[in-house]
Amino acid sequence: MHLLISFFSFMALSIAFASESQVNRYSVKQVAEGIFYHQGNHEEANAENLGAIANVGFIIGEKCIAVIDSGGSFYEGELLRKSIRQHSDLPICYVINTHVHPDHVLGNAAFTIDKPEFVGHEKLPAAMASRQQHFARQFSEILGDAYKGTKFIEAGTLVQVDSPIKLELGNRPLVLTAYTTAHTDHDLTVYDVNSSTLWTGDLLFVERIPALDGSINGWIDALETLGERDVEMVVPGHGPAFDGKQSKGWQDLLHYLTTVRKEVRDIINDMGTIEEAIASVGTQEADKWKLFEEYHRRNVTAAYVELEWE
């Protein structure tokens, strides 16, 4: 780059440099041939980390590219798009959102320039509509400049529960499956047939404490079948991708959820209170999970109000 510095262009350049270093710092890892993901930080979203706290990535076929989760801010969406362009010039045909949480969808608008089909669970549009005002208020404040440009873009291509759909990237089919209520009431997984890679969205958290925003019973049920699937590679919603023969990631999450469920049920059956549950349930899990303090008691609260209707 040359430096033709008037005071004015100096300002513009320093912004360009900052974003260039951001781009250089924003790395993606290859999972298998043509599949890449950026591993999110185990932090709460903030202006410094640009909301890049979830796993997001892309799959390159012979004809086009699918993005799986667009990032936790407009800015992360742009960084992800730049990473894609470092690997391929093929058109971006699909942006798939595994569910509505901000760390997975706030980058959608960075891809509108590609005119992709936005794809999600049949209940994703409703979930987005009902939460977007709240998310906009919260995340514009949390993310500052990184939020600028963020738009809530609804999925136009919807996947029904019990009828998975196939997307074709050019000799590279993807199978999208929609679930009944688990982590949320609109979870979607993506399976890349060629490399036998399962992209779980937030149905699987590794290292980072899960967030329960759906149904603890439903999530446990979903995990019992998902963890049994015979796949080569797994990309979780949070934490490192791993070899499909390993089951630790699945087991840790299942152990956490079943522990919370059992202890909450015991308290409910003993006529104990929600406050008692929040104070005592699952505290022995604390050293196993990142961000335990931030999410665990919320999970217990959600589990309690679900399980008191059993």
Place this chain on the structure above:
Amino acid sequence: MSHSLITQATTAEEDLWSGLKQTYFGDREIRENAEDILSLEAPTRAEDAAIVPISVKSVQPQTAERYIKNIHIIIDKNPMPYSANFHLSPTLGDIDIATRVRVDQYTDMRAIAEMNDGSLHMVSKFVKASGGCSAPAGKDMEAAMARLGKMQIRMREANIGETTQAQVVVSHPNNSGLQFDQKTRGYIPPHYVKEIVIDFADENLITLEAGISISEDPSIRFSFTPQKHGVLKAMVNDSKEMTYSSDKQI
């Protein structure tokens, strides 16, 4: 948030409260920091803004001569700050009542005891939580609607003359009217529980007048002392004039 914003907010919060006080209580005097009359428990940091457990307790014995007649719950920064009014009877004995509320943003929360002589005594607490009112009603709206109107009275085996704890909970989405519906491109009309009446042996123990700040699946947990056998009865009326009821023999 920067520090300058916080200091500005403090005065804004005082202004907010003086306006609310005027609206709900007019020129009546409210004695503040009334920890000698009642206590308010609420988490400093709410885990889930849509489900914030709070409880109020009386500090002095409730007698027929001097008792707390009403407890008003006000959540300053909620869209409808006046959140609950518990009408109480001296029959209830010492007050120990818990419920769950939504908290829309960081806010002061207040419990105001109105004594049978009409005097007002307030305790307050600052709660950090945000998004409880416009956040979607539930994690799974379909499951919630399927259970609408289902009720439970949960309690341990009660012994006559001994204080016991009971919980009345009704399955209800408690739609605040602030939740956006993607199908209709408009707001889901408010549909919430307006009143919960709890009687024991044909005497009223608690009547809760409620607004949209009460969490989905409204719950009241309370202590009482049955002095004889009788029926504990809970009746719920909602804003669409639907009624639900449940009872338990003691």
